[in-house]
Amino acid sequence: MSIHQTSFVLSVEDLTVSFDGFKAVDGLTFYVEPNECRVMIGPNGAGKTTVLDLICGRTRATSGSVRFKDQELLTMREDQIVLAGVGRKFQTPSVYEDLSVFENLELSYPRGHSVFGSLFFRRDAEVKARIEEIAETIFLADLLDEKAAFLSHGQKQWLEIGMLLIQDPELLMLDEPVAGMSVAERKKTAELLNRIIDHRSVIVIEHDMGFVEDIATRVTVLHQGKTLSEGKMDKVKNDPKVIEVYLGH
Amino acid sequence: MQSDRKTRFLTREEAIYFGLLAAVIFLILPMALDSFRLNLFGKYLSYAFVAIGLVLCWGAGGILSLGQGVFFGLGGYAMAMFLKLEASTPEATAIQSTPGIPDFMDWNQVTALPWWWEPFNSLAFTLVAVVAVPVAFAFIIGVAMFRRRVGGVYFAIITQAIAAILTILIIGQQGFTGGVNGITDLRTLKGWDIRSDEAKEILYFVNAGLLFACLFAAQYVRRSKLGRLLIAMRDQEDRVRFSGYDVASFKVFVFCLGAAFAGIGGAMFTLQVGFMSPTLVGIVPSIEMVIFAAVGGRLSILGAVYGTLLVNWAKTTLSESFPELWLLGLGALFIAVVMFFPNGLAGLWSEQVRPRLRKLFAGRGAGATPPAAPVPANSASAPDRPAAKAAAE
Numbered sequence: 001m002s003i004h005q006t007s008f009v010l011s012v013e014d015l016t017v018s019f020d021g022f023k024a025v026d027g028l029t030f031y032v033e034p035n036e037c038r039v040m041i042g043p044n045g046a047g048k049t050t051v052l053d054l055i056c057g058r059t060r061a062t063s064g065s066v067r068f069k070d071q072e073l074l075t076m077r078e079d080q081i082v083l084a085g086v087g088r089k090f091q092t093p094s095v096y097e098d099l100s101v102f103e104n105l106e107l108s109y110p111r112g113h114s115v116f117g118s119l120f121f122r123r124d125a126e127v128k129a130r131i132e133e134i135a136e137t138i139f140l141a142d143l144l145d146e147k148a149a150f151l152s153h154g155q156k157q158w159l160e161i162g163m164l165l166i167q168d169p170e171l172l173m174l175d176e177p178v179a180g181m182s183v184a185e186r187k188k189t190a191e192l193l194n195r196i197i198d199h200r201s202v203i204v205i206e207h208d209m210g211f212v213e214d215i216a217t218r219v220t221v222l223h224q225g226k227t228l229s230e231g232k233m234d235k236v237k238n239d240p241k242v243i244e245v246y247l248g249h
Numbered sequence: 250m251q252s253d254r255k256t257r258f259l260t261r262e263e264a265i266y267f268g269l270l271a272a273v274i275f276l277i278l279p280m281a282l283d284s285f286r287l288n289l290f291g292k293y294l295s296y297a298f299v300a301i302g303l304v305l306c307w308g309a310g311g312i313l314s315l316g317q318g319v320f321f322g323l324g325g326y327a328m329a330m331f332l333k334l335e336a337s338t339p340e341a342t343a344i345q346s347t348p349g350i351p352d353f354m355d356w357n358q359v360t361a362l363p364w365w366w367e368p369f370n371s372l373a374f375t376l377v378a379v380v381a382v383p384v385a386f387a388f389i390i391g392v393a394m395f396r397r398r399v400g401g402v403y404f405a406i407i408t409q410a411i412a413a414i415l416t417i418l419i420i421g422q423q424g425f426t427g428g429v430n431g432i433t434d435l436r437t438l439k440g441w442d443i444r445s446d447e448a449k450e451i452l453y454f455v456n457a458g459l460l461f462a463c464l465f466a467a468q469y470v471r472r473s474k475l476g477r478l479l480i481a482m483r484d485q486e487d488r489v490r491f492s493g494y495d496v497a498s499f500k501v502f503v504f505c506l507g508a509a510f511a512g513i514g515g516a517m518f519t520l521q522v523g524f525m526s527p528t529l530v531g532i533v534p535s536i537e538m539v540i541f542a543a544v545g546g547r548l549s550i551l552g553a554v555y556g557t558l559l560v561n562w563a564k565t566t567l568s569e570s571f572p573e574l575w576l577l578g579l580g581a582l583f584i585a586v587v588m589f590f591p592n593g594l595a596g597l598w599s600e601q602v603r604p605r606l607r608k609l610f611a612g613r614g615a616g617a618t619p620p621a622a623p624v625p626a627n628s629a630s631a632p633d634r635p636a637a638k639a640a641a642e
Contacts, residue, residue: 056491082493094488096481102254103477108492112474115502118494121474123256145254163492 008067009034009171009201010055015064017054024050026225028064032171037202039212042222043246048205049091051222052173055203056088057081068171083113087169091176091205093156097149101140101159104148105131108163130166137195138162139188154185158192165196172196173203178211190214221246256472266551267464274457284446291453291521293561294460296321298514300542300553301460301467302507307539308547309476310503311483312400316408317511317538319415320383322530324512326419326426327382329525330366331375332435332443352434357424366425372439379516380509387508391501398497409532416531431526435519443520456517460554463510467550470506479503540583546595555594 010032017025025047032038040048053059055066057078066073073081082088096104109130112121135141138158143151148159157177164172177193178186186208193204193215206212212219212233219236221228223246229239236242259267278290299317306312339349347360354362368374390411394404419426427433435443442448470476482489482496490496519525528534537560545556560582568575590597 058487058491077495078490079493079495082491088491090488090491094485096477096484096488098480098484099477104481106474107478107481107489110493113493113495115475115498118475118478118499119470119473123254123474128254160488163488167493 007034008032009036009069010203011065011067012051012055013065013067015051015054015066016062017050017059018062023225025054025061028222028225028227030220030227030230032201032203034201035197035199037197037204037215037217039204039206039216039219040222041206041209041212041219041246042228045224046222047225048222049175050225052088052175052203052205055081055173056086058088079113082167082169083110085170087164087167087172089160089164089172089174089177091179093153093160095148095151095156095159095163098147100145100147101135101151102131102144104159105134105162105166108166110167134162134166137165138192154181154189157181157185157189161189161192161196169200171201171203175205176207177204178206178208186211258468258472263468267468270464270551270554271461274460275454279450279453284449287453288449288521289565290558290562291449291456292518293558294453294456294554295514295518295521296538296541296561297460297554297557298463298517299507299511299538300545300557301463301550302510303539303542304547304550304553305467305470305479305503306507307542308549309471309483310479310500312500312504313405313539314408314504314507314535315405315532315539316410316412316535317507318530318532318535319408319412320387320508320511321515321518321534321538322415322419322525322527323383323386323515324379325515325519325525325529326432327369327375327378327512328516328519329432329435330369331372332438332519333432334366334370335438336434336436351427351432353427353430353432354424357428359424363425380512383508383512383515384505387505388501391504392497395497395500395504400500409535412530412532412535416527419527419530427526429527431524431528433524433526435523438520444523449521452517452521456521459513459517463513464550464554466506467510470503471550475499475502537579540579540586542593543583543586544593546593546597548592549595552593552595552598559594 008031012031013029015025015028016023028047028051030038040051042048050059054061055068055073057073057076061074064074068081068084068086071084073084073086076084096107099107106123106127109127111127112118132141132144135144138161140151140155140159140162143155148156151159161174161177174193178189181189190211193202197215204212204215216233218231219233220230221236221239221242228245229236229242274294279287282290299321302320303314303317306314333351337349337351342348342350342352342355345352345355347355350359350362369378390408394400394407399407419431420429422428437443443452478489478494478499482499486496515525515529518529541557541560542553543556544560545554546552560579564575564579567578586593592600
């Protein structure tokens with residue numbers, strides 16, 4: 001495996017985190033290839049969200065290694081990890097309710113991220129064009145001047161996805177992007193995700209199996225912080241271990 | 250309202266508000282008040298610098314500091330040290346056992362000027378120190394707190410503790426700081442007598458000019474992307490962090506900016522009032538300054554100025570007639586504001602008065618069809634709301 005290491009976008013090796021002796025993630029190893037869409041499934045408490053937290057620096061790992069291209073992420077600060085090219089969407093929609101949709105997107109535009117850079121940031125034509133383009137993609141082109149607080153739940157999810165898109169990350173991590181959405185919104189989101197995962201690597205946590213089958217390149221099934229099964233959806237679906245702990249219920 | 254999405258420095262409405270405040274401060278107050286009262290209002294306006302800083306830190310950034318008196322005091326003491334040294338010429342202090350040092354040092358058996366007093370012989374150094382010392386102190390506190398992600402109530406308590414510590418330190422080191430009396434008997438600035446009525450009038454206008462410079466600086470920050478980031482951080486700190494911003498450095502910046510404003514205010518206080526003492530550094534003045542900002546509206550820099558003027562005017566008027574009741578009144582006022590008008594006077598204006606005025610004018614404009622007026626007026630008030638709020642911010 002290690003011979004191909006450089007061709008992976010993300011190499012997670014032997015990743016462990018222990019909360020007061022409880023190992024939420026236990027010796028986890030997996031690799032994400034360029035343009036791969038990896039879906040993580042598993043019962044509640046399997047450690048899925050924790051894995052994303054570890055990769056993006058929100059939680060500090062106890063041991064192991066997370067390499068993004070050639071950089072070790074475990075020693076980097078959250079904002080440095082983001083600027084290196086890893087984007088993260090949270091489970092509950094996290095948008096800035098007091099700001100407009102336009103301003104929400106603007107804050108994620110990859111320029112002027114230092115204190116003085118943001119103080120003297122100019123909203124030029126390039127920025128506007130990019131924001132309008134993204135807004136078109138996330139179905140919010142008509143709502144650019146609306147305050148984010150007035151958006152529906154689904155629209156907030158799209159807005160947060162848009163905020164990630166504008167960063168143009170090489171690795172995108174999405175935590176339950178269709179949770180709490182209506183059927184119509186869900187369909188639109190699947191279509192949106194299919195479009196945006198085209199030229200980047202994505203890690204998605206999702207419970208909706210129909211949705212998983214629709215987007216996954218490969219699936220990792222987590223159980224008690226460890227990999228229970230990994231591979232193509234067909235293979236995983238028919239794995240007796242997976243059926244027992246997860247799909248069977 | 251902002252459909253062209255330009256980031257204007259001032260909208261037309263804000264320009265009117267700025268103009269009104271300028272008229273009050275530069276024209277109405279100087280014309281209406283005698284020299285003594287004008288000097289009092291000058292003192293109040295020196296507190297307004299702190300209130301503006303609090304609007305940025307607390308209102309926009311969600312960082313509540315209960316220790317702004319520290320920065321006000323540091324700026325004020327820096328200026329007082331310069332003025333005291335100028336007042337302590339060997340000739341003027343010939344009766345002391347060590348002539349040429351400030352009187353309180355002599356009383357405390359200090360026989361030589363401490364080394365850290367020496368640079369304050371220079372006015373240029375002092376003017377830099379008025380801003381640089383509070384900023385440096387705020388930077389150290391800010392880095393220590395915000396890097397460790399200390400925030401909210403903990404930050405408020407720690408800043409309050411720092412205010413208490415600094416007060417105790419100043420009082421304890423009587424020989425170097427003037428102790429509980431502070432630094433008093435300040436007379437001239439480069440030979441110019443600051444105690445005359447004429448000088449006080451000039452200082453009032455200098456103070457007012459500096460206040461507007463700070464207001465414009467604050468307005469620039471609020472209009473910049475950094476201003477929107479502060480609001481974003483207040484609501485969703487993690488989202489900002491995971492959008493690639495080093496949240497701590499932004500908090501440090503705004504905290505330092507607030508300290509810089511407070512330092513300038515402190516120096517102007519010293520110049521106008523003629524002394525600086527620990528009573529302006531400690532917990533009580535620090536909390537009072539938060540009340541000024543809260544009453545005026547913690548989301549509005551102009552509101553903070555009005556709040557400062559109003560509360561202080563009430564304080565002076567009421568404490569002249571009912572000295573014991575004032576503190577209770579202040580406490581009651583704070584509770585009332587927090588409970589009933591969380592956005593203070595500015596909120597009252599933009600949420601209650603302004604929409605009604607608009608309706609009134611709109612009603613007049615559409616006067617030809619009065620029966621139809623109520624329905625569109627009601628439906629129009631809904632989209633009005635966010636606009637009003639945005640203006641208040």
